[in-house]
Amino acid sequence: MKHLLLVPGALLALAAARPVAPTPAALPTTAAELPAVRQAQFRKDTFSLRQYGAVADGQTLNTEAFQKAITACATKGGGTVLVPAGLWLTGPIVLQNNVNLHLANGALVQFTADRSKYPLVKTTWEGEDAVRSQAPISGVDLQNIAITGRGTLDGNGDAWRPVKKSKLNETEWKKLVASGGVLNDKKDYWYPSAASFKGNQLAAAGTPRKSMNLGDFDDIRDFLRPNMLSLTRCKQILLEDFTIQNSPAWTIHPLLCEDITLRRVTAKNPWYGQNTDALDLESCRNGLVENCTFDVGDDGICIKSGRDAEGRKRGVPTENFVFRGCKVYHAHGGFVIGSEMSGGARNLFVSDCSFLGTDVGLRFKTARGRGGVVENIYVDGVAMTDIAGQAILFDMYYAAKDPVPLAGESSEPPVIAAQPLGEGTPQFRGFYIKNVVCKGAETGILVRGLPEMSIKDISLENITLESKKGMLCQEAENIRLKNVTLLSTETKPVLEVQNSKNISFDNLRYASGADLLLRVTGDRSQDIRLTNTNTKLAKKDVELGQKVSKKTVVVATR
Known part of the structure; x- marks a missing residue:
């Protein structure tokens, strides 16, 4: 040769002998080195929802009763607001300090489909300041809060989300159209209302309204789908045992929160539900996510920290989290970082998780303009089956031409001109992934960096991937594969x-x-x-x- x-x-x-660059001494290398997560604690006092006039008939709007119970509990120093078994219809619920909202087994809290009950508020959307409809459940600047119990929270998201015709079978599509709403000119996209259609058209045309004046959005209110559980600048959070489903948009969204424990929570959304991520941890620190089950229409477990200039200005990474024993069924990605990661992410430890039928397994994504540094990510023990795309994906330029050529195309890399380094240049470095098995994927491993900023310092060890394509590594540096099996059916090349x-x-x-x-x-x-x-x-x-x-x-x- x-x-x-x-x-x-x-x-x-x-x-x-040349190893991947060592992790800086200041960064933890095991989950045991992370700060202890402070736990929420509550007084024994219990305030039953029924005491405050609530009626579990599925018809009575119990918004006022929920707020009376929560306020009474908080005023007396905290405790548990008990939601007994039954169907409780309500508008938005606002949490307060030292309150544990406990959903008894058999309790179903359903949020009204009447979109007018959700006032416009100043909040964020996909990492930037925005006006949206108020979240079904929210809390701002709180401490020592919880949602627990084996009951269910239903966001009535079908009343908010647009739907593509291609996502449904013929019977489902006819039923949806007959329910009301508005179709686009091509008759292949359904919108819940004219206001929803108008807002979506503005966004699709690249002309979204840039304003924080609530009055500027009255005519497109229905387009401004809320995240279902929105917690902002809260500390000592416990989310345990309940099911949360049918979200209008992101399902669980802590923003700038600290000391989060998420245990045995189930998040369920229709597979076609747009933007219905299960869990979005944005600019949060110190937490544990364990034994949760997610089956949604977008990403499963997702790490974010703001978008582009606003995210960099905030400058708060998501850091110091442990994820273990979680299962993700349908989702765009099982464990995901990005793409709104402009404040960075670090010190994340994933172990003993299963991804069954997700579009991508381990999905790390960003783009030019984001900025931010993602580093010190540890994955140990992931089992995957039936992955539609990549089992393991690092992608800093997912708008680029697909680097894997089609039949007859040149095998030379696509021409992607380098751009000057700047604050908008993202960085991925220091990923340590081992003990991963995937049975069935389109591509085993795809690593795609930028010409001006390669993806660096990745260790992949003790991995077996059964896939159609093997591995593509583009614009990368210090990548180490040891004891890796690539059982690919397309073998030119592996x-x-x-x-x-x-x-x-x-x-x-x-x-x-x-x-x-x-x-x-x-x-x-x-x-x-x-x-x-x-x-x-x-x-x-x-x-x-x-x-x-x-x-x-x-x-x-x-």
């Missing part, structure tokens, strides 16, 4: 490396009979090492692009 530098066995350790450097494949396993094991392209590719790997199982081991030096790839014999 004239294009390869063959390293004898005696030099094998030296060839694979591995694609474009404009990347210091890439190590140690003890790589793949299906016997692969057409091509490794293709390297791009004139900036350098220092690609393939060690402890049986290259003879492939019909061809390495293929180099026209601008790639013959010394770029080092293959160590076994």
